[in-house]
Amino acid sequence: MSERDTSGPGGRQGAEEVGGLEASALQLAAQVRSGARSAVSVVEDHLAGIAAGDGEIHAFNHVMEEEALAAASRVDERLAAGEDPGPLAGVPVALKDNLCTRGVPTTCSSRILEGWLPPYDATVVARLAASGAIAIGKANLDEFAMGSSTEHSAFGPTRNPHDTGRVPGGSSGGSAAAVAAGFAPLGLGSDTGGSVRLPAAYCGVVGMKPTYGAVSRYGLIAFASSLDQIGPFGRTVADAAALLEVVAGHDPLDSTSIDAPAPAVSAVLDAGVEGLRIGLVTELSGEGTDPDVRRRVAAAAEALEAAGAKVEDVSVPATTLGLSAYYLIAPAEASSNLARYDGVRYGLRVDAPTNGGMNVASRTAGFGDEVKRRIMLGTYALSAGYYDAYYGKAQQVRTLIIRDFAAAYERFDLLLSPTAPTTAFPFGAKTADPLSMYLTDVCTIPSNLAGDPAISVPYGLGDDGMPIGVQLLGPALSEPTLFRAAAVLEHSMAPTGDGGPAAGRERTT
Amino acid sequence: MRIRTSERGRAGHLYDAFVAERITREDVAHVADLARLSLSEEELDLFTVQLAAVLDHAEDVESLDTEGVPPTAHPLPLVNVLREDVVRPSLDRAEVLAAAPAVEDDRFRVPPALGEEQ
Amino acid sequence: MTFLTTDAGVGTIVEPFTVTDPSGQAWELVVGLEVHCELATATKIFCGCANEFGSEPNTNVCPVCLGLPGSLPVLNRQVVELAMRLGRALRCRVEPSVFHRKNYFYPDMPKDYQVSQYDRPINVDGELELPDGSVVGIERAHLEEDTGKSTHVGGGGRIHDALHSLVDYNRAGVPLVEIVGRPHIRTPEQARAYVQELRAVLLATGASDAKMEEGSMRVDANVSMRRAGTDELGTRCEIKNLNSTRSLVRAIEYEARRQVDLLSAGERIVQQTRHWDEAEGRTHTLRSKEEADDYRYFPEPDLVPLEPAAEWVAAVDAALPPLPAARRRALSDRTGAEQATAALVVERDLDALVLTAVDAGGDPDRLLTRAANDLAAADVGALTAPAFAAVSRMEADGALTATQAKVVLAELVAGGGDPQAIAAARGFEAMGEDELAAAVDAAVASDPAAWQRFVDGDPKVAGLFVGKVMKATSGKADGKAVNALLRQRAAG
Ligand SMILES: [Mg+2]
């Protein structure tokens, strides 16, 4: 237990009072599977933790109390019947509220979907259930995953468990905060431009964006389809790995799903980084990055070298164009994906004499400002006369980024950068200036444009006492290598490690 | 890292000239129509400034010489993902219609779509 | 979607339909047709819901075809197979293709965009040969999804007066091929022939049941007029809601005259979409194209490109059935059939029977005549090719008159059997020349007044005498021979 944890926000303290919430997902699953604990007791403890702490944190839009207890009972029944309840038996998971859950409110933190009950489960939700994991609640997000702070939720922001005056990052801020606060050992988020990795960094947990196509998007409410990817949160690298293995793998319901089994990442966690070549991306850690963040990235580089990797600077020039390209491509796709919220079939309707008028009234009332801004931007970028200059050009830049990464991966196995240029910022610091908010995603966006995997690992604290995350990036399907390196970084932060002071997070071994 | 200052977005009224080059208030109003959104006068002003700031930031992309560079629509080089022509169960109609704001005769009721035919 | 080019038609030049304005200026018609066909698959294009006409409203729906948040499309293999069959039958090239999103709001369309092929369609650059020998270019035949169906309530079901609309999404996501023809059509009749020929190809390939009345085949006509003899294309109007070939012909004629009225008054044609009102017999404006369609097409990120392997295309080619144009040509080559007759026989699906009967020694002319005039479409009952051949032989040899041949044929269709035996049972022996001459003389003698009129040159009276002869001979007489004898007697 670090000193940060004991002086942490109410959520963490509340969690400790009910007990047992520090255990890792793998420990809990082992206890449940061995019969040492019932799944119901695990879920009850976490529900109590949420009841005690979420009033302040607001990680959840909806707590699935009944459903979670019922699912836990089923796990216990299967165990009693001698059946295998799955690798994550009894482990609570916080689901980002853009993942469809049958009969359970799924809002995307938007008024336009308030009260909607999906008639189907997302593939990842079904796979979680099959693994014995327990969906414990629908976690808050920036409306339709558009944001970097979770301030753009129609139902109010989520607070960072490390400092409730600061944002948890976004857009998967609710999932990250839930995991950091001990409300659930695992969380699922979605990452379109960094929406898993950024809140993971800000909240001091592990967050991972898999290779595009590694995890089915079926049932993930689309923001930008060619960029969206579901990713795991955990308090440990091993937990995140276990969750990835459960949700990844081919899904015939998603045409963009890679036709291959889930990557075997848990098995290689102890393989180390001896002999790996790792490039420190100069464009992503230069001016504009806070000095304390740069220091922690340098410390991570040292730790990797100490473990036998070879770390060198590398230039990936086109990554500087990533932000601009992203803020043309993502809104363009979003403008189309969000057209269906028209008041006809589900969700909010504001009546008007004509259908067109009803569409306008419903959408105007149902969408928040940031969503409207991006719909407008994307509609403009696709509209007649501007397509070539904006959307078309951004698609070409995407090619350039892929080429530059490919060149870097000829010389390096992995790349290293900060996850974000700064630590978590106070509420309201960037809401008035959308562009300044967009800039927080500058380090994470290139992986989404390239479709490559990346992981954010907590690596100490900044001058303000807030967690700092470092990002490891790899080529498509390099998940096993990424997790190996992430495990090395995690180990170097352990009290017995030599990479620096343990801070901001607990070890479970 | 190439990060521009964000002062323009914050103090939009100072940058009228720059804004006019990028996107006009009329453009924004037209785009709102296409997107079926209604914006107040104040929102029109604000969005014009904010969209202009983002588009100005995208100037590095816009002005780039990309002659001969193919576009990437998709990060995966997949082709021919097909399913077999086999019927799967449809949804329960009652569950589908329960989500609808207005229903009549087992169908979704909407106001008349005047002049909207395609 | 319209991709008009400026090329002129190919194949046989069809005499254009013209309208002459009050000043004497002649204007000629140019038509390009866009035909949407629902493909005859078991399931929809992107989901496993049944592709079924006439189900209870909103029962063939799922998250995908309802456009529910989070749902994703997966392309149906059979859709690709049928689209390629049609494309190859239309002599198109099959090319690598990409789906785009066409963005516009409409309550029938669950996602408020239509997934359709845009600049890279699956089938390009084909042609359709019509029975008159003219050839209409096919620009493309691309895949897209159908929309749901609105019923307009109040205002007599008319959309402009509707109080509200009710939407059924069973049809949403049904696979469509949109066949975009080039503006090579010159007459309303040619437009009708094009649609009928396309329908025959759709049925032959099994791509669609092509029922206009059920909406599984829908035709939009792009109509423009130009000064007769010039080559440029005028501004066109697109006419929707053409539910039958009859409507198609009427609507084109109406629209041609409407446009000439405007043009001759010095007015400009505004490019627009118009709706055909069958009851009123006129077109109404729906919306002006100048109101900026801005569909914001972009590649559909939820689907991957389609690149059918050469082997797949080859297998489609190998399995294609004989197509109407080739069947007409084969029939003409073997029998010397005229264009119109060949078209009729192939349309009735009787060409194979005729050709087999020719092989069995039948008389080609008699076979064609009977197939074109006396056999029902695709329903020849118990009639076999050898029996058909035998009847035609007997007719050609004079053993049966035309009338007798028809009677024998009808009996063969109804119950089969031996043509000789049927003719004998009916007493259809050939008439001797003397017997016929005697019957004609008797008829002439029975009505001197009428005979005088015939001799004076009133040809209408001939029928009277032919009828008398037929009655007297119980139909055994050959009508042609009777006519010849009558003319001979009158002249003599
Ligand atoms: Mg179309």
Ligand SMILES: [Zn+2]
């Ligand atoms: Zn369906």
